[in-house]
Amino acid sequence: MNTDMNLATNIFPVSRSLAQERHDLIVSEVRTRGSVRVTELATLLDVSDMTIRRDLDVLDEAGALVKVHGGAKVSTDHAADQPSFDAKSNTQTAEKQAIARAAAEFVRGGATIGLMAGTTTWRLAGELAAIPNLTVVTNSMRVAEVFNEFWRADRNIILTGGVRTPSDALVGPIAATALAALHVDTLFIGVHGMSERAGFTTPNILESDTNRAFIQASGRKIVLADHSKWGVTGLSSFANLSDADVLITDDKLSADAAAVLANQIPDVRQVSGS
Numbered sequence: 001m002n003t004d005m006n007l008a009t010n011i012f013p014v015s016r017s018l019a020q021e022r023h024d025l026i027v028s029e030v031r032t033r034g035s036v037r038v039t040e041l042a043t044l045l046d047v048s049d050m051t052i053r054r055d056l057d058v059l060d061e062a063g064a065l066v067k068v069h070g071g072a073k074v075s076t077d078h079a080a081d082q083p084s085f086d087a088k089s090n091t092q093t094a095e096k097q098a099i100a101r102a103a104a105e106f107v108r109g110g111a112t113i114g115l116m117a118g119t120t121t122w123r124l125a126g127e128l129a130a131i132p133n134l135t136v137v138t139n140s141m142r143v144a145e146v147f148n149e150f151w152r153a154d155r156n157i158i159l160t161g162g163v164r165t166p167s168d169a170l171v172g173p174i175a176a177t178a179l180a181a182l183h184v185d186t187l188f189i190g191v192h193g194m195s196e197r198a199g200f201t202t203p204n205i206l207e208s209d210t211n212r213a214f215i216q217a218s219g220r221k222i223v224l225a226d227h228s229k230w231g232v233t234g235l236s237s238f239a240n241l242s243d244a245d246v247l248i249t250d251d252k253l254s255a256d257a258a259a260v261l262a263n264q265i266p267d268v269r270q271v272s273g274s
Contacts, residue, residue, distance in 0.1 A: 019055070022047070023064075026055055030065045030072050033090045037071035091119075095226040095250040095273030100124040102248050102271045103188055103224055109133045111185050115143045116214055117169030117207070118190020120224040122146065137184050137217075139175050139210060141168045158182070163206060171206040176213040187218035189244070191225050193232030196260050199241050201234035208236035215239055222246040223265075226273070227253040241265060 022045055029044065030036050041052045060067035065074065073091060100123035107113060109132045115121045117140035125143045128134065129150035138144055139160045147157045162175030189211070191200045200223065202208050215221060215238070223244045230253060241264035249261075250273040262268045 022051075023055055023059055026052075026072070027059060027064050030074055035068070035071060035073040035091050040071070092226045092228055092250075092273070095228075095252065096120045096123050096224075098250060098271045098273045099224050099226060099248050100127050102269060103222060104128055104131075106186060106220075106222060106246075107131060107134070111135070112137070112183070114138065114184035114187035114214055114218055115140060116188065116190050116211060117143070117165075117167055118224070120226065121188050121190045124188055124224065137179070137182055139170045139179075139214070141170065160210075162210065165204055165207055167204075167207075169204075169207055169210070171204065171210040175210045179210070179213040179217045182217050184218050186220045186222060187214060189215070189221060189223045189239075191223060191229055192234040194223075194225055194229050194241065194261075195231055195233050196241070196264075198233045199237050199243070200239045201232075201237050203234040203236070205236045208238040211238040215243065220245050222248065224248050226250050227257075230254070230257045 025045060026041055029041065038049050038052045038056070042049045045052070056065070056067045056072050059065050060072070065072045096119060099120055103124050104127035107128055112135040115125060115136060115138040117138070121138075121140065122142045125136075125146035128136075129146065132152065133154045135156040135158070136143075136147060137158045137160070139162060141159070141164070144157055144159045147155065160170050160175040160178040162170030163172040165171055189200070192202045194200050202211065221244050223246070225247065227250050241261060244265045246267040246269065247261055247265045248269045248271065249258075251270045252273065253270060258268060258270065
């Protein structure tokens with residue numbers, strides 16, 4: 001009997017330890033990629049789909065992630081949560097690319113434009129890579145990398161300095177001071193969240209200050225935000241909905257949300273992300 005009791009005592013802590021290790025790996029994978037499917041996790045961890053679904057139930061209840069149909073995604077329930085650039089770049093990819101293509105139609109050679117940090121503005125940079133004679137002001141390291149990769153002698157890229165955030169934005173007093181001395185014809189704005197009450201928001205206070213400086217330095221203001229941003233509220237508001245001249249989103253945005261936005265923004269465009 002003693003042997004059986006010792007065996008039981010040894011087994012259960014090991015089982016709990018393996019479950020915790022699996023949970024840690026799942027959370028790490030979701031935060032790195034932004035979203036992940038049950039089948040991918042099952043293959044990665046060499047367990048059944050049913051085990052992964054039970055794990056996701058536990059982690060969803062704990063607030064570590066959000067369980068969705070067929071998998072899980074990064075939790076955005078907390079106003080100060082700031083996912084990494086890589087995590088955000090793997091969510092709503094088709095919608096973001098469609099939004100970026102639509103936004104590129106606003107840009108012609110010879111323009112001076114601003115690209116705020118964000119994964120949709122990063123995709124827009126790729127769409128603009130072949131346009132000649134552009135001057136681009138950005139506080140995004142990732143956006144600057146795109147233009148550096150597709151370098152052209154007739155293009156000027158101005159990267160503000162500042163403190164680097166998890167989303168690879170450069171923010172703070174240095175960035176704000178640089179922007180105060182500049183002016184862009186059109187600014188493309190990336191947002192963490194948008195709502196009727198809070199307007200456009202970010203989870204980072206320094207980034208909010210920098211975004212306001214960018215907006216002050218701009219003429220036309222075009223917000224790029226897929227449907228998942230609606231109803232999300234970050235820690236700090238940096239603009240009202242009515243501050244935008246144009247909003248480009250995707251066709252998965254609800255009719256009610258589209259009506260609220262259209263009441264505040266002169267030009268709301270929904271593009272197909274499929």
